[in-house]
Amino acid sequence: MPTPVDSTHAGQAVYTRRNLALYDLIVLRLSNRGIWRCPTSRLLEHYARHLSANHLDVGVGTGFFLDRSRFPSHQPRLTLFDLNADSLAHTAARVKRLQPQTRQLDILAPIEDPPAPFDSIGINYLLHCLPGPMTHKAHAFDHLAPLLAPGATLFGATILGDGVTRSPLARRLMAFYNAKGIFSNTTDTPQALEHALAERFDHHQIEIVGCVALFSARRE
Template sequence: MLDENAVAKAHAVYTPFTLSIYDVLVHGLSNRFAWRCPTRRLIALYRDNLSSHHLEAGVGTGFLLDRAGTARLSRLVLLDANRNCLDRAGRRLARFKPELHQVNLLAPLTPDLAPVNSVGLTYVLHCLPGRMSEKLKAIDHLRPLMSKGATLFGATILGRGIAPNRAASALLDLYNAKGVFNNREDDMAALSDGLRQRFDEVAIAEEGCVALFRAT
């Protein structure tokens, strides 16, 4: 059963203040010094996989789309459980005229949306509560919004089977204690198996503590 309290804890941390420091903290410092996955690798993942009709699930500040989006992005749908994230990312990405929808990815999605050709899901799975099989329900909820042959891509910070440095260990302890992360049991095998059960083609790579994936 869905633990509403755990779902809320995983996104309630994103206030206007925390979002104002998010890019520096996550994409500036943590990716480099803790997770050891350079932000340029994430931006490259977006540049390589963004289609003209894109849906982003779990938008944060909209940083990656801002860096990677090009004029060929003609339709952009942003989904998030947190209104502050939608508002901030919506303003930042206003040039793409985004459609904003406040939704919980762990519950069936109700918005009646035309299917897209690509879906981004970055740094969301490690936030979601539950085992990997429960987290991946988010993907099951997104699949009806993907056209045939559409690509799902993104990244997630793993909690098991990695070699975290001191900074990464401290952040994993802190964020899991606060319920902002729920990734103690997340490993490459569970992610890879879950994606392969759902998609024909799966590419998955590990960089530092991060799994980067692409599935069609």
């Protein structure tokens, strides 16, 4: 198993087999709409819009978005990166029909033996689980950017901890998750994300929906 960088382990340790079975209900059906104020349907639309037939998914969760999105090819090339072995196994089984390749790794560490470039890279709900301020967790962009083919898009969504409108319930739940190490987003702002993307990519877009930033970026 890869050695986690800093406290990366804490943000992924919660994704046990038991919790993965509840994730779609608790996070995607309930929390997204009722607490983070960004319906899962909005995330799915953003995800499907940027998905290509040559795709890398990083921080795969339960594979919900891969399972619900239509690829522009019947035989896509799909690769899954995650530090959590249970998430990898769960997602790989859910999208078995797509014959995904899997790699267990820490995205805050340099990627050894990198695969051939991809036309899209998804990092949905990953950044807020990575440790440290945005300047640290943005090393994930540094490690993923070389895996983008010319004109390819890196996209995703992240829950922000500051600089957005949060309900009292969202504040309390976010504080709890940060205290447990599930989240590490107390200083994540739209401006911090904007700066991290602008430093590394030629073009980027960010849309704020509730507490969530939906973003995409690409190089020339």
